[in-house]
Amino acid sequence: DSGVTQTPKHLITATGQRVTLRCSPRSGDLSVYWYQQSLDQGLQFLIQYYNGEERAKGNILERFSAQQFPDLHSELNLSSLELGDSALYFCASTKGQGSNYGYTFGSGTRLTVV
Amino acid sequence: TQLLEQSPQFLSIQEGENLTVYCNSSSVFSSLQWYRQEPGEGPVLLVTVVTGGEVKKLKRLTFQFGDARKDSSLHITAAQPGDTGLYLCAGGEMNTGFQKLVFGTGTRLLVSP
Numbered sequence A: 001d002s003g004v005t006q007t008p009k010h011l012i013t014a015t016g017q018r019v020t021l022r023c024s025p026r027s028g029d030l031s032v033y034w035y036q037q038s039l040d041q042g043l044q045f046l047i048q049y050y051n052g053e054e055r056a057k058g059n060i061l062e063r064f065s066a067q068q069f070p071d072l073h074s075e076l077n078l079s080s081l082e083l084g085d086s087a088l089y090f091c092a093s094t095k096g097q098g099s100n101y102g103y104t105f106g107s108g109t110r111l112t113v114v
Numbered sequence B: 001t002q003l004l005e006q007s008p009q010f011l012s013i014q015e016g017e018n019l020t021v022y023c024n025s026s027s028v029f030s031s032l033q034w035y036r037q038e039p040g041e042g043p044v045l046l047v048t049v050v051t052g053g054e055v056k057k058l059k060r061l062t063f064q065f066g067d068a069r070k071d072s073s074l075h076i077t078a079a080q081p082g083d084t085g086l087y088l089c090a091g092g093e094m095n096t097g098f099q100k101l102v103f104g105t106g107t108r109l110l111v112s113p
Helices: none
Strands: A005-007 A010-013 A019-024 A031-038 A042-050 A055-056 A065-066 A074-078 A087-092 A107-112 B006-008 B010-014 B018-026 B029-037 B044-049 B055-058 B062-064 B072-078 B083-094 B101-103 B109-113
Touching: A010 A019, A019 A087, A019 A107, A031 A074, A031 B044, A042 A065, A042 A074, A042 B101, B006 B072, B006 B083, B010 B018, B018 B083, B018 B109, B029 B072, B044 B055, B044 B062, B072 B083
Parallel strands: A010 A107, B010 B109
Antiparallel strands: A005 A019, A019 A074, A031 A042, A031 A087, A042 A055, A065 A074, A087 A107, B006 B018, B018 B072, B029 B044, B029 B083, B055 B062, B062 B072, B083 B101, B083 B109
């Protein structure tokens, strides 16, 4: 157990629907990062939050949004889902804002859009 | 966004063989990390290197950060079936105030008994 908790582990939904993925960071970590992993694209950075504030944005679609709450858990909202959104979504956390000390990843949420 | 290319993409070897995985970029990174990912799990950090030319050893694994901080290599000696997995390098981007990791394309390693 890495200490980063992601729920749900699996999600199957239809095109056009909206889903919410949840992440609880490791105790004491203030930064949360969201990544998308698909077979053809590898691990793609979506967005980072630090202590409730958005800090960096990557290749995140406008249909996707995220937030980090006062208790530091984070949610990734995916709307108007398309078949191509099927992927593994990972959350990672770190104590600070930098990347030099390595990320701790959760086990991911496997999203299947049918 | 800086890109990291890994080679080879796939590697299938017998137990006891040695192997090297390469991670290359045209960009400079503030740090370079290596992760291993197993099916159904998230990547797990193996090592972080931050100084150009740095070499770190973890039992049978040797990691090197290039002098110019643009490339890295992972060498495994006497590979074992337990080394099977997806190996990912990741570089810390230098041009942002709040650093994020850029992941490489991955090397899938299969070690057969």
